[in-house]
Amino acid sequence: ASHEDYDAFRGQGAAPVGNNMKSDNIYLQTTNHFANDVKLRLSATYESLDFFNKDAVGIRLWDNSLTNYLQNHNSAQTYSGALEQKNTLDKHELTYGAQLKYTKLKVHSYKADGVEQSYNYGPESLMVYMLYAEDIYHINKDNLISFGAKIDYYHDGLGKESLEHVLSLGFVSLLSDSLKFKAFLVDGYQYPTMYQTTFLPTRN
Secondary structure, X not given: OEEEEEOOOOOOOOOEEEEEEEEEEEEEEEEEEEHHHEEEEEEEEEEEEEEEEEEEEEEEOOOOOEEEEEEEEEEEEEXXXXXXXXXXXXXXXXXXXXXXXXXXXXXEEEEEOOEEOOOOOOOXXXXXXXXXXXXXXXXXXXXXXXXXXXEEEEEEOOOOEEEEEEEEEEEEEEOOOOOXXXXXXXXXXXXXXXXXXXXXXXXX
16 A cells, blocks of 8 residues: 655646645455466555646646646546466466456546536446467577467446457577577557546546
8 A cells, every 4th residue: 555645846737836646555466376377366456646736827628718726536446356377388388367357437526726527537437358378488498489469358337348459479588697688579459548538637
């Protein structure tokens, strides 16, 4: 768990003159190991962010109006479960698994110039279903190649769905006891963060 209270030298407007942020984070995780190299990971996370912005010129909102004072308090709760298994077959290290992740969002307060605003913030929940697999092939004791694939299915609280994938190819070589060479190629899609879709009332 952690708590931060700080004054950052930045803001959402063009001429910030005051900015205060408070954040709280709580993280819990447990890992259970079973036979045949199977493990189950369960985790829960709580995040809270309360910020206040003051700007000399004004912070532009979604309706193109300007406010000199913007205050926002929001939080997110995330629950995750992952089941994974590892197998070794000759020179191959195989890993495959499935994961579920559920995030619940809440905007506690959103004020412009001290007045509570009514705004459609975006999705208040997000469910992600994930399947993944990786094969690490040992060419010899100093060189290996890795292949990875991951499929993500997203479903948010507004009914929007998205099926995405990530493919990866990597090569690692131990050139000496103190020098290692790594090269990776990744093809995939990065889903927008909750800050980009829900917790950014000034987005256009």
